[in-house]
Amino acid sequence: MGQPRRDFLKLGGLAAAGMLSQPSRAGAAVVPDNPLTAHAMPTRNLGRTGYKTGIFSLGGQAALERGNNESVAVPIVERALDLGVNYIDTSSIYGGPERWSERYVGQVMKRRRGEAFLASKTKERTRDASLRMLEKSLALLNTDHLDLWQLHDVGEPQDVEAIFAKGGAMEALLEAREQKMVRYLGVTGHFRPEPLVDAIRRHPFDTILMAVNAADKHHFSFMDTLLPLAVEKQMGIVGMKVPARGRLLQTWNPPPLENQQHSWEGAVIAKTPGTLSMREAMYYSLSLPVSTVIIGCDTVQQLEENLALARDFTPLTEQQMASLEQRAEAVSKQALFFRFVTRG
Numbered sequence: 001m002g003q004p005r006r007d008f009l010k011l012g013g014l015a016a017a018g019m020l021s022q023p024s025r026a027g028a029a030v031v032p033d034n035p036l037t038a039h040a041m042p043t044r045n046l047g048r049t050g051y052k053t054g055i056f057s058l059g060g061q062a063a064l065e066r067g068n069n070e071s072v073a074v075p076i077v078e079r080a081l082d083l084g085v086n087y088i089d090t091s092s093i094y095g096g097p098e099r100w101s102e103r104y105v106g107q108v109m110k111r112r113r114g115e116a117f118l119a120s121k122t123k124e125r126t127r128d129a130s131l132r133m134l135e136k137s138l139a140l141l142n143t144d145h146l147d148l149w150q151l152h153d154v155g156e157p158q159d160v161e162a163i164f165a166k167g168g169a170m171e172a173l174l175e176a177r178e179q180k181m182v183r184y185l186g187v188t189g190h191f192r193p194e195p196l197v198d199a200i201r202r203h204p205f206d207t208i209l210m211a212v213n214a215a216d217k218h219h220f221s222f223m224d225t226l227l228p229l230a231v232e233k234q235m236g237i238v239g240m241k242v243p244a245r246g247r248l249l250q251t252w253n254p255p256p257l258e259n260q261q262h263s264w265e266g267a268v269i270a271k272t273p274g275t276l277s278m279r280e281a282m283y284y285s286l287s288l289p290v291s292t293v294i295i296g297c298d299t300v301q302q303l304e305e306n307l308a309l310a311r312d313f314t315p316l317t318e319q320q321m322a323s324l325e326q327r328a329e330a331v332s333k334q335a336l337f338f339r340f341v342t343r344g
Contacts, residue, residue: 030114031051032051032086032113032114032115032116032117032118032147033086033114033115034081034084034085034086034115034116036082036083036084037052037053037054037084037085037086038052038084039084040054040083040084040085040307040310040311041054041055041056041084041307041310041311041313042054042055042310042313043055044290044291044292045236045291046087046117046206046207046236046238046291046292047206047207047234047235047236047237047291048206048234048235048236049184049206049207049236051117051147051236053086053087053117053236053291053292054084054085054086054087054292054310055286055291055292055293055310055313056085056282056292056293056295056306056307056309056310057085057086057087057088057089057238057292057293057294057295058076058077058080058085058087058088058089058294058295058296058297058303059089059240059294059295059296059297060088060089060090060091060094060101060102060105060296061094061101061296062296062297062298063076063296063297063298063299064076064077064090064094064095064100064101064104064105064296064297065094065095065096065100065101065296066095066100067095067096067098067100068100069100069104070104070107072298072299073100073101073104074104074107074108075300076297076299076300076303077104077105077107077108078108078112079300079303079304080297080303081108081112081115081116083303083304083307084307085116085307086115086116086117087116087117087119087238087292087294088105088116088117088118088119089119089120089209089238089294090102090105090118090119090120090121090141091120091121091123091152092120092121092122092123092133092136092137092152093121093123093152099136099137099140102120102137102140102141103140105118105141106140106141106142106143107142109141109142109143110142113142113143117147117148118141118143118146118147118148119146119147119148119149119150119186120137120141120146120148120149120150121149121150121151121152121188122134122137122149122150122151122152122169122172123152123153124169125159125162125163125168125169126162126167126168126169126172127167127168127169127171127172127175128167128172129169130169130172130173131172131175131176134146134149134172134176134181134182138181144181145180145181145182145183146181146182146183147182147183147184148182148183148184148185148186148206148207149173149176149177149181149182149184149185149186150185150186150187150188150207150209151163151169151170151173151186151187151188151199152188153188153189153190153191154187154188154189154195154196154199155189155190155191155192155195155343156191156192156195156343157194157195157198159195160195160198160199160202163199164199164202164203170203173185184206184207184236185203185205185206185207186205186206186207186208186209186236186238187199187200187205187207187208187209188208188209188210188240189209189210189211190210190211190240190241190338190339191220191338191339191341191343192220192339193220193221193222193224193225193226196208196210196222196226197225197226197229200229200230200233200235201229204233205235206235206236207235207236207237207238207291208226208230208235208236208237208238209238209240209294210222210226210227210230210237210238210239210240211239211240211241211336211338211339212227212239212240212241212242212285212288212290213239213241213242213243213244213248213281213284213285213328213335213336214248214276214280214281214284214285214321214324214325214327214328214335215244215248215325215328215329215331215332215335215336216336217325218325218328218329218332218336219332219333219336219339219340220336220339223288227288227289231289236291237289237290237291238290238291238292238293238294239285239286239288239290239292239293239294240293240294240295241336241338242281242282242285242293242295243274243278243281243282243295244274244334244335244336244337244338245337246274247270247274247331247334247335247337248274248275248276248281248328248331248335249273249274249276249277249278249281250273250274250275250276250277251273251274251277251278252273252274253273254270254271254272254273255270257269257271268333268334268337268340268341270331270334270337272331272334273331274328274331274334274335275327275328275330275331276324276327276328278305278306278309279309280324282295282306282309282310282313283309283313283314283315283316284316284321284324284325286310286313286315287315287316287321
């Protein structure tokens with residue numbers, strides 16, 4: 001790692017700290033404010049939106065996407081806000097057709113909408129289907145607007161072509177923003193970087209949600225070209241897949257091999273635990289030029305542990321990051337399983 005990486009990390013630090021921020025384009029909706037955030041953990045600007053998000057945010061998977069799991073999921077959302085989390089990410093496809101994740105989050109938003117920057121997504125690629133998705137998202141989340149509406153899982157060239165075609169999903173995003181149904185627009189992905197590069201060159205999205213963990217450089221790296229471009233465009237950069245659903249962690253126990261053959265995990269068969277601690281995994285991603293990282297939690301205890309790590313965060317050195325990358329190499333395929341899943 002030479003001078004280019006050092007310059008990139010330095011630039012990224014400036015962007016994350018808000019020194020490259022621009023005036024907000026948001027509509028008339030009141031900006032969310034959790035008064036506990038600034039005391040709970042470091043904050044960074046969400047790119048040019050100017051919104052200051054805690055460096056740890058709540059992801060809408062794990063316990064939040066499991067059916068009939070209200071007694072576990074809702075307390076996690078409540079406790080997250082109690083502890084100072086001010087950014088919650090969910091999606092119209094988390095939890096299957098019942099959209100459990102939006103339902104659980106919506107139970108809390110009914111009472112505490114003003115405390116969280118609320119983000120959801122559409123997996124649809126057409127205008128009409130996306131607007132129907134948004135209408136249902138708003139109803140389930142008990143709100144009249146999203147702070148961020150994102151294109152979900154842009155992973156292949158045909159996704160980009162469909163989104164930007166006449167009658168494509170991009171028309172829905174622009175209409176929704178114009179009508180104040182959403183404040184900001186974003187794009188997300190974890191499969192391949194090139195379609196995301198194409199998308200953010202076609203439109204000045206406010207944010208990008210991308211997979212970045214210590215194994216990234218070993219397969220289809222997002223950090224090589226996509227991350228620097230997002231920094232250059234002063235986007236809010238949200239990191240995901242930080243512990244790779246646990247597969248990067250030393251504490252993870254692989255499921256029985258017979259259970260992996262026909263699962264969503266695709267072709268990657270994991271036979272060993274990971275190689276990093278949660279602290280190392282989180283601090284690696286947070287040492288990149290990201291605004292925040294979203295992590296799904298299975299329990300309130302897990303949430304509290306992640307918050308404690310965020311509170312005590314200090315950036316890793318270049319040498320420390322290189323060491324973690326090297327240690328992650330042995331489990332890099334299982335830690336990047338989402339880049340090897342067959343897409344149909």
